[in-house]
Each structure stands twice: as C-alpha cells, then as structure tokens.
Amino acid sequence: MTNEPLIVTKDLKKIYAMGPHRLEALAGITLSFDRGEFAGLVGPSGSGKTTLLNILGSLDTPSEGSAVVMGRAIETLTHKEAARLRNRHIGFIFQTFNLLPVYTVYENVEFALLLLGDPPAVRRRKVMAALDWVRLADRARSKPAQLSGGQSQRVAIARAVVKEPDIVLADEPTANLDAENSHNVLQTMERLNGDLGTTFLFATHDPKVMQYLRRKITLVDGRVTSDERTGGRP
Amino acid sequence: MTILKLALKNLLGAGLRTWLNVFVLSLSFVLIIFSQGLLEGMNKQAEEAMIASEIGGGHLQHPAYDPYDPLTLSDAHGPVPPTLAALAASGKAAPVLVVQGTIYPGGRLFMVRVKGIDPGQTAVNLPSSVLAAPLAGDEIPVLIGERMAKMTGLAKGDTFTLQWRDARGTFDARDATVVEIMKTSVQTIDSGQIWVPLARLRDMTGMAGEATFAVLAQDLAAPSALRPAALPSAAEAGGWILRTQDDFLADIRAMVESKTAGSSILYAIFLALAMLAIFDTQVLSIFHRRREMGTLMALGFTRTKVIGLFTLEGMLNGVLAGLVAAVYGIPLLTWMARTGWALPGNTDSYGFAIGERLFPSYSLALVAGTTLLVLLTTTVVSFLPTRRIAKLKPTDALRGRMT
Numbered sequence: 132m133t134n135e136p137l138i139v140t141k142d143l144k145k146i147y148a149m150g151p152h153r154l155e156a157l158a159g160i161t162l163s164f165d166r167g168e169f170a171g172l173v174g175p176s177g178s179g180k181t182t183l184l185n186i187l188g189s190l191d192t193p194s195e196g197s198a199v200v201m202g203r204a205i206e207t208l209t210h211k212e213a214a215r216l217r218n219r220h221i222g223f224i225f226q227t228f229n230l231l232p233v234y235t236v237y238e239n240v241e242f243a244l245l246l247l248g249d250p251p252a253v254r255r256r257k258v259m260a261a262l263d264w265v266r267l268a269d270r271a272r273s274k275p276a277q278l279s280g281g282q283s284q285r286v287a288i289a290r291a292v293v294k295e296p297d298i299v300l301a302d303e304p305t306a307n308l309d310a311e312n313s314h315n316v317l318q319t320m321e322r323l324n325g326d327l328g329t330t331f332l333f334a335t336h337d338p339k340v341m342q343y344l345r346r347k348i349t350l351v352d353g354r355v356t357s358d359e360r361t362g363g364r365p
Numbered sequence: 366m367t368i369l370k371l372a373l374k375n376l377l378g379a380g381l382r383t384w385l386n387v388f389v390l391s392l393s394f395v396l397i398i399f400s401q402g403l404l405e406g407m408n409k410q411a412e413e414a415m416i417a418s419e420i421g422g423g424h425l426q427h428p429a430y431d432p433y434d435p436l437t438l439s440d441a442h443g444p445v446p447p448t449l450a451a452l453a454a455s456g457k458a459a460p461v462l463v464v465q466g467t468i469y470p471g472g473r474l475f476m477v478r479v480k481g482i483d484p485g486q487t488a489v490n491l492p493s494s495v496l497a498a499p500l501a502g503d504e505i506p507v508l509i510g511e512r513m514a515k516m517t518g519l520a521k522g523d524t525f526t527l528q529w530r531d532a533r534g535t536f537d538a539r540d541a542t543v544v545e546i547m548k549t550s551v552q553t554i555d556s557g558q559i560w561v562p563l564a565r566l567r568d569m570t571g572m573a574g575e576a577t578f579a580v581l582a583q584d585l586a587a588p589s590a591l592r593p594a595a596l597p598s599a600a601e602a603g604g605w606i607l608r609t610q611d612d613f614l615a616d617i618r619a620m621v622e623s624k625t626a627g628s629s630i631l632y633a634i635f636l637a638l639a640m641l642a643i644f645d646t647q648v649l650s651i652f653h654r655r656r657e658m659g660t661l662m663a664l665g666f667t668r669t670k671v672i673g674l675f676t677l678e679g680m681l682n683g684v685l686a687g688l689v690a691a692v693y694g695i696p697l698l699t700w701m702a703r704t705g706w707a708l709p710g711n712t713d714s715y716g717f718a719i720g721e722r723l724f725p726s727y728s729l730a731l732v733a734g735t736t737l738l739v740l741l742t743t744t745v746v747s748f749l750p751t752r753r754i755a756k757l758k759p760t761d762a763l764r765g766r767m768t
Contacts (some may be wrong), residue, residue, distance in 0.1 A: 190663060190759040211667055218665025225763065229660040231371075233378030245367045246665045290664075 136163040137201065137297060137330055138187055144195035145182050145353075156182040158353035159196065164332065166297070169324045170346035171333035179353040180334035181302055187332065188221050188300045189213040201297060218246050222291030222329075224301035228283040230275040230290075236262070237271040240289045247294055261293035264326075265319050281312025285319060292323055298330045299323075305337050317343045368670065372677040376685070379650075383682070386642050390686035390739070393639035395694040397632055397735050402698065402725035403706065404628055408621040409726045411550075412614055417490040418551045422585035423609040425449055425458070426578040438465045438478070439530070442575045446605060449579050457585060459486035459493075460576035462566050466529040468541070468559065470517045477513075478558040479529055481566030488582045491554065495545040496562045505541040505565060510555025514546045521546050527559075532571040539569070550721075579605075636739070639686075640746045647679050647750040658754060659762030672751045679747020683740045701725055 145157040157179045164170060172180040185191040186198050189205050190213075198205040201220050208216065217223075222243075230239050240261055244254045262268040265285035275283055284304060291299050301320070305313035321343055324331050333340055341347060349357040376383050430441035445453065445460050452458035459482060466479040484497035496506045505527060509519060519525065521543050528538040541561070549555055567573050651658075658671050666674075705722030 185760045188663070190763070214662065214665050214667040214670075217663060223663040225660070225663075227656070229656060229663075229763070231657065231660065233374045238374075242367075242371075243664055 135202070137166050137168075138162070138164040138332075139199045140183075140187070140196065141198075142196040143183070143186065143193050143198055145179070145186065145191070146194040156353050157186075157193070160350075160353070160355060162348065162355065162358070164330060166330055167324070167328045168346055169321065169331045169344060170348065171335055171340060171344040172348050172350055173335055173341060173344075174350040174356075175336060177352075178350040180336075180350055182353075183350070184300050184302055184332065184334045187298075188223060189216050218243075219294070220297045222294065222296040222299040224284070224287050224291050224299060224304045226303040226306040228275070228280075228287045228307070230283055230286055232275055234275075235271065236267060236273050236275070236278070236286050239275065239286055240293050243290055243294045257293050257295075258289075261289040264292070264323060265289045279312070280308050281315055284308060284312070284316050288316065288319055288323070292327065292329060295327060296329065298332065300332050300334075302334045303337070304333065305335070305340055310339065313337070313339045368674050368677060372674055372681055375674075376678050376681050382646065383685070386646055386682050387685045387689050389642045390639040390682055390743070391690035391694070393635040394686055394690035394735065394739055395697065396635050397739075398694070398727060398732060399698060399701065399725060400628055400631055400635075401731050401735070402702070402727040403723060404621065404625055405728060405731060406702075406724045406726035407624075408618070410724060411617055411621075414550045415553075415613065415617065416583060416610060418549055419489065419554050420580070420610055420613045421459070421489045422581035422583045423607060423613070424578045424580055425605040425607055427576070428604050428606055430463075430577050435465060435478070438463055438577070439534075441577050442532075442572055444574050445576045445579065449605065452581070452585075453483070453486075453579065456487045457582040458579045459483060459488035460563065460579040462563060462570070462572060462575060463577040464529055464566065464570055466527055466559075468517065468525050468527050470519050470523065470525040473517075475517055476557070479527070479566060480558055480560050481563035482560055483563045486580075488580045491560070492545060492547050493560065496560065498544055500542055500544070503539065505539055505561055505569075506544045507541045508545050508547060508560040509543055509558075510547050510549050512552065512555045513558065514543070516556070519543050519546075529569060531569065537569065636742060639739070640742055643679055643682055643743055644746050644750065646682075647675065647747050650678070651675060651750055651753060655757070655762045656765045658757060659759050659764075662759040662762060668755055668757065671757075672748075672754050675751040675754065676744065676748045679751075680740065680744045682747070683743035686739070686743075687736055698725065698727060702727065 140160050140162045143157055143160040144155065147154040147156060160179075160183060172183060174180055182191065186193050186205060187200055189200065189208060192208075193206050201216065203212070203216055205213070223229075231242065234242065237258055240258045241254050244257060249257070259268060259271075262271055265288050267282060267285055267289065270278065270282065270286075275286070278286065284307075287304075288299075291301075299320070304320075305316060308316060317340060320331055323329055333344065335341065345361055347357075347359050347361055348355055349359075427441045427443050429437055431437045442462060442464075449458055449460070453460050462481040464479050464481075466477050468475050468477050482491065482493050482496070484493045484495075486493055492508065495508055498506060500506050504524065507527070509517075514520065517525075524540050524542045526538055527541040528536060530536055541559070547555075563576075567575060661671055661674070662668070702725050705724040707722055
C-alpha cells in the first residue's frame, strides 16, 4: 500500500450546455482523498455533489480539469476501461437502492463477483461474509420486494463492499430511510470502514449522515466552500 | 454465462407479460408450421395420388400424341413396340389407346375421350379389373369417375349410346353400360373420359395391337436426366417419347409454388404479429428499466453488455416460444397429420388432386427452417430497440432518464 492519495481532482469542471446557456455544475474542484477516509460532500440541492460523485465513480467525465482515481485519469478512460475500473475498484450505494428485482438478496450481492469471474466457492464465502457484515445472512433467499427500506439499503451496501473495493461512493444513502434505519445503515458503513479500511465518500445533505463523517466538504454552486476534518460520531 | 442467467431471470421474472409474449410467438410458430405443412401435405398428397392413378413411373407416348390437343388423337396411335409389349406382358407397363368419342346419356350429348386399358394391368392404381366382368349382349363395359358421373347424370348400371370413329374414319355406335363409378381425387383420369377394355376398343376401332401411350410401372420411375436400363431406348420404343414423372409433375409443382407465394403472405402476417409483440415489449422494457441499466453499468457492465443482455432477453422469448410450441404443437400437429383436415365443398377448385381430407406434412426442413427464421427475426427485432442503449449515459440511466 502506498501513501499516494486514492483520489485526486485538479481544477475539475463540469459544464452542461443548455441551449445558448452554460450551466457550470462544478466550477474548479481541487481535492484529494486518502485511503480509508470516511468523508462526505455536503451542500444544498444543485451544489454539484452528485455530479462530482459520478465523475469520481467514472460514470461521467469532466468537461475540464482532471480527476485521477486509483492512478487512472477518468477523462482519458474508454467506456470499457471505465467499466473495468468500476467493476474492480468502486462500489456504489444509491438513494433508491437499485437492487435487481428478479434476483434474490444472495444473487444481488453475488452479481458483482460474477462479473469479476470469481470461482463459485470463493463467491459463496465472500457473499455470506458480506451478508453477515450487514446482518442479513438469514434473508439471503429473499427477493428485494420482500425487504424493508433499511434492509434493502443494507443489501446494497453488501453488494458494494463484497468485492472489497477501494472506494465506496454513496449518493444520499439515507434519503429513503427513517431515522432508525438510517443510523443502522450508517453504523454498518462505519464498521466496514473500520474493519476493511474501505474509503467511503458520501454525497448528502442529511444531518444524520453528517454526524458520522470524519471529513466534511461543503459545496455551494459547484465550488468547495469548506473542507473540514471532524472527529466523526462521538 | 452471467448475461444468459440474468436474461433468463429477467424474462421469467417478468411473469405474465413474458408468458403472453411467449404464447403469441408460439402460436405463430405452430400456425406457420401448420399452414406450410398443409401446403407440403397438399403437394405430397396430390403427387402421390397422381403417380398412383395416372402417371405411374412415367409414360411412353406415340410421337403424334399431344394430351392437350384433341385434334392429334386421330393420328396418335400405332402398334405397341415389342419392347413395350414385353414390359406390358410382365406387368411393368399398361398400354392405353385413346380415341375421341361422343356419348348420349338421357338424350344429351357429351364429347369424351374413350380410353382403352387392359383390365388386368397392375401398372397404375385404376380399378380397371371391373371392366373384365362379362355383360349381357354386346354392350360395352364402361368405367367412369365420380365427376364424370355427376356431369352426365350417369349411375352404375346405366346404359347409354357411345359413338366413335374407327381407324378408317367411319362412324360407329353401340350401347355401353356403366359397370363402376370410381372415386378418385385425380381429375385428369375422370373428367371428360370413359374407360373401356383395351381389347374391345382396339376391336371397335380396327386398331389391333395399337396404343396411344403406355403407363410405366412406378418402379421404372427415374428423373428425366437418367434412363434406367429397364426402360426402352427411343429406338427400342419405336420412336415413342418418354415423359417422366418430373415432366408430369412440373405443372402441379408450379401450381403449388404459386399457392405457396400466396401463403407466404399469411406466413409474414403471423410472423409480423409475433414480432410486433416482441418489439413492443422490448421498447417498453428499455423505457421502464433505465435505472436497472444504470445500475448494471455502475456494477461494471459496458453498454455493449447491456445491449447484449436486452437482445438476449428478446431472443429468449423465441427460445421459450419454441419450447412452449413444442409442448402443445407437437401433439396438435401430429394429431392433425394423422386425422387430416376435412376439406369443404368441391375441392376440384384447387386445380389438382387432393382428397376429401388434407393431411399436413411437416418436413424436418420446414420445422428447422421455421425455428431458425423465428429465432433470427426475434433476435433482430429484439436488437433494434436496444440501439438506443448505445447512446445512454450511465448517469442519465441511473436517474431514470433516456439520453
């Protein structure tokens, strides 16, 4: 393991052309994240949190500037290379869980490993371990439709971490959860961050999430207005 | 393997929507095979009936004989060549003498072809043996078909006047009695003709030992390009001309082909209906499942893989339809092939020999060809709407938007 930052962005811009107008979603973001961080992008709606998260997750490309993730410049990646980066190194957690409805909990979690080509015995061990982490081993055969919102998000977390990615990007992971489930989910992620050393990066405006963050980067109108280290949850 | 598994799961997970599509597609499968099988069966049945009752293994014809020109009949007869006579004696050929005649049933007049055939012949499946039965007096025993009986109003046992011209052109007439009315699907041995014993006709016309053509036994059949050793050469046949099975069947095959073209429209309609269902489902599926596509991309799927997944899902509709079609189609089509399909009314309007029941025939080429075509078309139709995915941005897909 090197001391190189896991993610480095330099004067990152994302501009959308909207007819004759230009909408600057990101207006020159320069940031870096080290391995094992539990950080969050916070700010009001439209501040550019999700846009930045999407670029760091190689789901989108910057208009200007650079974003280097795991040593790879996002702006230079082909579709295939970007897909490989996501597949091997990045886990995603979405606000709406995005579980595959026809798969069971076990199969949803296993899916990421199938793409990696892991052998069946290894897959089984990893999936059961991931479900144990999120305390859903007993729901392995359930379909997503049979789960509560909190349980669905925990499955999504298991799916994101089962391949032991370097980075987990979570976009408003608690937006569809009640307070109790939000805390459960956040505690699970905090535990995984501590146990596995996985870097977690959130996009959120939920105060419940903010109290768990150890680093809080505030974005307003596509600009970083503050970048503060906090102690995380007391 | 992952894509195949996911495609199958997505397809089966869609429940009723999938099964409705599969059922519609399977129905097309079965209907296409059935309709094409009917045509194949019609063709096969007509060919078999014509070969059995009329064509045999082919004809050797007097050089002047043109079956489509009645004016040639007065000259189209001659002594049966020795080689042909030997074949006839061994049951391998049946000489037929044809003369123009007139019959007067119930005072009405009908122009007919009077055909003389040996009652003991075995070359063609014609109930000629009934002509051997002795009749009282000097009446001529006559065999006619059902169509001829209907047209003339003649029944078995009826007597009518038959007039003909002999070899010297002299008119003669005598009473004839219908000894049997044969039921045949082959119009060309029935309509406008009466069958009499060959020896009697030769005697009536003063054409001893002569014939117009000879039907060869089926085991002498050969494609026109080949001449088996058993067949007499042109020289041996005294210049008589060989018309093979293929020559005779060319017309009927052309007729079936023209009917096949018509049925292709039906074929295309069945296929189009099924494909419309698949296309519609694919378009809806792509529209409704954008978020799923985004998730797959976030998990590491490339757009090409997503396109592959959706195309495969559509194609699997065809595979499932094939399986479902096999479940109910095989017993249904087998039953139809065994019991046949009762044809309504006068089947002569089809223009060739088919019986009262039509038995569909399903060749391996038909089933394999239809399966391949349906699968191929399903794949293409499934692929077409997925091209939109190629332009889809993962971020838009995750938001449930179409780029």
